Amino acid sequence: MNNLVYLKDVATLTLDKNKCTGCGMCLDVCPHQVFKMNSSHVVIQNRDACMECGACSRNCPFGAVSVNSGVGCAAAVINSLLGRQGGECCCSIDPADPAQKNKVGCCS
Amino acid sequence: MNKKKSCSCPESPITLQVIQQESNCCSAVKDIPVIIPRLDQPFVTGSIQTSIGNLPQVSPQLTSQDHWGAVKARWGKGRMDYMVDPGLYALGNPGNNSPVLVTANYKMSFDYLRRELPGRTAWILVLDTKGINVWCAAGKGTFGTVELIKRIESSGLKKIVSHKNLILPQLGAPGVAAHQVKQASGFKVHYGPIRAKDLPAYLDSGMKTTPAMREITFPLKDRVVLIPIEFLAAVKPYFIVAAVFFLLSGIGGPAGFWTNILNYGLFAVFALFCAILGGAVLNPLLLPYLPGRAFAAKGFFLGFLITLILLYVRSVNLQTWTGRIETLAWLLIVPAISAYLAMNFTGCSTYTSLSGVKKEMRWALPAEIAAGACGLAIWITSLIIA
Structure with a gap:
C-alpha cells in the first residue's frame, strides 16, 4: 500500500x-x-x-x-505523560535523554 | 569524554558553532584515538591489514546464526543487546576508492545492509546507536550529526579512503545534518535509498535514486514482522487482567465458584484474548483496509466486530436483562482493549506524525479508559444480577 x-x-x-x-x-x-x-x-x-x-x-x-519533529508513537506519548522516559517505546520523544537505559519497545 | 586542555570533543547534541569549534579543536590536537571493532565478533570472517591496523572483514553471506539472531530479536529475545561494535568494517576487500556505507550498530541493520551487497566491496562505518535501528536512532539523535563526525575521526576513516563521500540511509536524515557534517569533517553526505535492497541499483547508477527508492511504504511483510513484539507486549498484562476476570466471575456469579468460571470466566478470558488478537495482530495485518484514519478508530472497529462474533458464538440471550447487560459490557471492554493496542501501533508505522498521534490520543485515550472501566463495572453488575 x-x-x-x-x-x-x-x-x-x-x-x-x-x-x-x-x-x-x-x-x-x-x-x-x-x-x-x-x-x-x-x-x-x-x-x-x-x-x-x-x-x-x-x-x-x-x-x-x-517542523515540530518527533516520533508519532502513542506509547512514547503515554510514557511522557506518566513521566517515564523511553519505557514501552524505543522511539522516545524526549530528545533530552537519548542515552536512556530503559529500552523495551515496539521499534525494531 | 574528558575535558582536555581547553577543548572537549563532541559528546552530546550541540549547536553548529560548537561542532565547528570543537572539531577544529579536536582535529588540531588529534586526541581522538582510533577505535577498531573487535575481530572476535562471531560474524567477522577475517581481517584486512590497513595503515591503522587490522580491520574486521565481513561477508554479504548471512549465516544461520545471523538468521536465528534476527528471529530471536523479532520475538524480543536479546533484542536490546543485539549489537555490533561501532567503527569501520570491510565488506570484501575494499580499497581506498571504495564507497563508505554508514549504518547503525543494531545487528539487524548491519546484517540487512551487507546481505544486499553480494559480490561487492565497500567500507561499512557503524555508528554507535546503542543497538537501535537507523530510523529510531535518527529520531532520538543517536544516529546523528555529532556521532557521525566523531565516528569519522575515531574510526580512522580519513586514513583509509582517499575520497570524501559517505552514503547514509535516507532514513538517517532526521538525525544528521549533511551540511554540518561537511563543514565539520569535510565529508559529503549522500542520502542513499531507504531500503538496502535498492543499494546495488543506486551504486551502479552513480548514486542516483529514483522516487520509488525515496518513498517509504508499509507493505504487509513489513507489518507482519512487527506483530510478535506487539503481541508479546500485550500478553504480559493480559495474564493479570485475565486472572482478575477469572476470579471475579467465580466469586461474583450466581452459582458455585467453578460453575461460574465455566459459565462466565472462561468466556471472559477468551474474549480478552480475542481483544488482544484484534489490536496486536489483526490491526497490523489489515491496517490499510480498516475504516478510519486514526489507529484507535481502526481498533474500535475491529473490537466491535470481534465482540459481535463472540456474542454470536456464545448465543447470548438478549431477551433477558442479564444477557443484554453482559452484551453491553463486552461491547465496551473488547473494543477498548483493541483500540488501545491499535493506537500503540502508531509507533511502529511509517507514516504517523507526532501531532497526529497527540490529536488522536486526545479523544481516544479517554474513550478507551472510559469504555474499559464502564465495561468492567457493567460486567460485574451482570454477574451479580444473574
Whole structure:
C-alpha cells in the first residue's frame, strides 16, 4: 500500500519561500514526497503526508523548513505523560535523554 | 569524554558553532584515538591489514546464526543487546576508492545492509546507536550529526579512503545534518535509498535514486514482522487482567465458584484474548483496509466486530436483562482493549506524525479508559444480577 495516510491538517510543517534557494535537499530526504520543486524554490505539495520526522528541517542549510519533529508513537506519548522516559517505546520523544537505559519497545 | 586542555570533543547534541569549534579543536590536537571493532565478533570472517591496523572483514553471506539472531530479536529475545561494535568494517576487500556505507550498530541493520551487497566491496562505518535501528536512532539523535563526525575521526576513516563521500540511509536524515557534517569533517553526505535492497541499483547508477527508492511504504511483510513484539507486549498484562476476570466471575456469579468460571470466566478470558488478537495482530495485518484514519478508530472497529462474533458464538440471550447487560459490557471492554493496542501501533508505522498521534490520543485515550472501566463495572453488575 503506497498511499496510507494519517490524520488531515495536523502536520506542523512550514516552508519559508524567501529563505528557500531551491537546492532540493528536502526532496532528497523526505520519505513521503511532501515537497515538490517549483521553478526557483520548493513548495509543499502534500502536507497531510508529512510524518514530522524532521529530516527536511535538519538538512536544510538555509533554515527554510521548520517542523515540530518527533516520533508519532502513542506509547512514547503515554510514557511522557506518566513521566517515564523511553519505557514501552524505543522511539522516545524526549530528545533530552537519548542515552536512556530503559529500552523495551515496539521499534525494531 | 574528558575535558582536555581547553577543548572537549563532541559528546552530546550541540549547536553548529560548537561542532565547528570543537572539531577544529579536536582535529588540531588529534586526541581522538582510533577505535577498531573487535575481530572476535562471531560474524567477522577475517581481517584486512590497513595503515591503522587490522580491520574486521565481513561477508554479504548471512549465516544461520545471523538468521536465528534476527528471529530471536523479532520475538524480543536479546533484542536490546543485539549489537555490533561501532567503527569501520570491510565488506570484501575494499580499497581506498571504495564507497563508505554508514549504518547503525543494531545487528539487524548491519546484517540487512551487507546481505544486499553480494559480490561487492565497500567500507561499512557503524555508528554507535546503542543497538537501535537507523530510523529510531535518527529520531532520538543517536544516529546523528555529532556521532557521525566523531565516528569519522575515531574510526580512522580519513586514513583509509582517499575520497570524501559517505552514503547514509535516507532514513538517517532526521538525525544528521549533511551540511554540518561537511563543514565539520569535510565529508559529503549522500542520502542513499531507504531500503538496502535498492543499494546495488543506486551504486551502479552513480548514486542516483529514483522516487520509488525515496518513498517509504508499509507493505504487509513489513507489518507482519512487527506483530510478535506487539503481541508479546500485550500478553504480559493480559495474564493479570485475565486472572482478575477469572476470579471475579467465580466469586461474583450466581452459582458455585467453578460453575461460574465455566459459565462466565472462561468466556471472559477468551474474549480478552480475542481483544488482544484484534489490536496486536489483526490491526497490523489489515491496517490499510480498516475504516478510519486514526489507529484507535481502526481498533474500535475491529473490537466491535470481534465482540459481535463472540456474542454470536456464545448465543447470548438478549431477551433477558442479564444477557443484554453482559452484551453491553463486552461491547465496551473488547473494543477498548483493541483500540488501545491499535493506537500503540502508531509507533511502529511509517507514516504517523507526532501531532497526529497527540490529536488522536486526545479523544481516544479517554474513550478507551472510559469504555474499559464502564465495561468492567457493567460486567460485574451482570454477574451479580444473574
